[in-house]
Amino acid sequence: xxxxxxxxxxxxxxxxxxxxxxxxxxxxxxxxxxxxxxxxxxxxxxxxxxxxxxxxxxxxxxxxxxxxxxxxxxxxxxxxxxxxxxxxxxxxxxxxxxxxxxxxxxxxxxxxxxxxxxxxxxxxxxxxxxxxxxxxxxxxxxxxxxxxxxxxxxxxxxxxxxxxxxxxxxxxxxxxxxxxxxxxxxxxxxxxxxxxxxxxxxxxxxxxxxxxxxxxxxxxxxxxxxxx
Amino acid sequence: xxxxxxxxxxxxxxxxxxxxxxxxxxxxxxxxxxxxxxxxxxxxxxxxxxxxxxxxxxxxxxxxxxxxxxxxxxxxxxxxxxxxxxxxxxxxxxxxxxxxxxxxxxxxxxxxxxxxxxxxxxxxxxxxxxxxxxxxxxxxxxxxxxxxxxxxxxxxxxxxxxxxxxxxxxxxxxxxxxxxxxxxxxxxxxxxxxxxxxxxxxxxxxxxxxxxxxxxxxxxxxxxxxxxxxxxxx
Numbered sequence: 001x002x003x004x005x006x007x008x009x010x011x012x013x014x015x016x017x018x019x020x021x022x023x024x025x026x027x028x029x030x031x032x033x034x035x036x037x038x039x040x041x042x043x044x045x046x047x048x049x050x051x052x053x054x055x056x057x058x059x060x061x062x063x064x065x066x067x068x069x070x071x072x073x074x075x076x077x078x079x080x081x082x083x084x085x086x087x088x089x090x091x092x093x094x095x096x097x098x099x100x101x102x103x104x105x106x107x108x109x110x111x112x113x114x115x116x117x118x119x120x121x122x123x124x125x126x127x128x129x130x131x132x133x134x135x136x137x138x139x140x141x142x143x144x145x146x147x148x149x150x151x152x153x154x155x156x157x158x159x160x161x162x163x164x165x166x167x168x169x170x171x172x173x174x175x176x177x178x179x180x181x182x183x184x185x186x187x188x189x190x191x192x193x194x195x196x197x198x199x200x201x202x203x204x205x206x207x208x209x210x211x212x213x214x215x216x217x218x219x220x221x222x223x224x225x226x227x228x
Numbered sequence: 229x230x231x232x233x234x235x236x237x238x239x240x241x242x243x244x245x246x247x248x249x250x251x252x253x254x255x256x257x258x259x260x261x262x263x264x265x266x267x268x269x270x271x272x273x274x275x276x277x278x279x280x281x282x283x284x285x286x287x288x289x290x291x292x293x294x295x296x297x298x299x300x301x302x303x304x305x306x307x308x309x310x311x312x313x314x315x316x317x318x319x320x321x322x323x324x325x326x327x328x329x330x331x332x333x334x335x336x337x338x339x340x341x342x343x344x345x346x347x348x349x350x351x352x353x354x355x356x357x358x359x360x361x362x363x364x365x366x367x368x369x370x371x372x373x374x375x376x377x378x379x380x381x382x383x384x385x386x387x388x389x390x391x392x393x394x395x396x397x398x399x400x401x402x403x404x405x406x407x408x409x410x411x412x413x414x415x416x417x418x419x420x421x422x423x424x425x426x427x428x429x430x431x432x433x434x435x436x437x438x439x440x441x442x443x444x445x446x447x448x449x450x451x452x453x454x455x456x457x458x459x460x461x462x
Contacts, residue, residue, distance in 0.1 A: 014331050025318040090314030092329055095303040
């Protein structure tokens, strides 16, 4: 039992380490996502900065739009890297429960998506003068991590499912975004109230519960998604 | 003792039956070649043996364990080389093997050992994306044998290789002669040299199951022609 758990954890950690190393080498996800985040923020600055009096609304909008697109791109690239030379098949041949691969992929993609959210947040502060009280910044970071975790819990599953599909660029957001609407709603609402200096625990609870549901669903169904 | 036993294995992919009621046994240490035209079901059968997919009907046992309920344990004994290398292009050869060594709890000394066996020690620090097709195949073999498996499943190992690279690969594979091997290939000449027995698959079923005598490429070609000739099947 303990030996099995040790093997499971070893696979989780090695998958995370491998994904981080692949990203460090290619910088594909971070570079593209950062450029995209910058573009979104700059376009928001040109389009809405003068007409909107509430900077919080514009900043929050730019932040979460960039989050959705960068997150989708991230899970898509991660799945593509696994199918390029059938690297995922090599992992599927390991004598360990396949959910370990799923957990590793979710954790590594959570790191990428959180990093992009943080960079986008910095961009909104610089270009849109979006301000958040300093004492709630750590809570905002927790919100980014939780939202990224929920998003990638479903994203990894659907990206793996659609990785071999001909219209995967279309299918992925089409299937993914409706499923993560509660995560995005909670993220947007929590950002809005945090900019006003307080926290609503209901949204945080919703985010936690929905994260748990999405993660458990992925954990149980990953084996069937990767089977041919 | 039978190392692999397949009984009434059928695989349905949607409305298509890719493999139909296939039964065979492979004795421990035996080398069996799977031959057949494109679409005969060789890769589908290999994927089921590799536990990458499971039979719709029937059962496969490897080392006495049924692959459907006991796939995780079966995978310990399997070394699989597929059409594609199952590696990461942006990692070096050594990094790829070390990753698999850590994932399987194999020592890093073993990585250097297998790199030597497949003649890739000098290119071990080179990224796999710059490798030739033949080098990727050799590295794929290294990955497949890293954990010292008792059963080797080789799907089209010679596909896309020139004569010299294929000969090099065959020499490397000869080092693992003591394992049970199932080799799917179109190359009858190499198949005849590498295998003790041939299973000819046609339309998802085993059409012929014959022993291969020494230097019997011509005989195997005759068996293959007859098995795959529609007129002969009638």
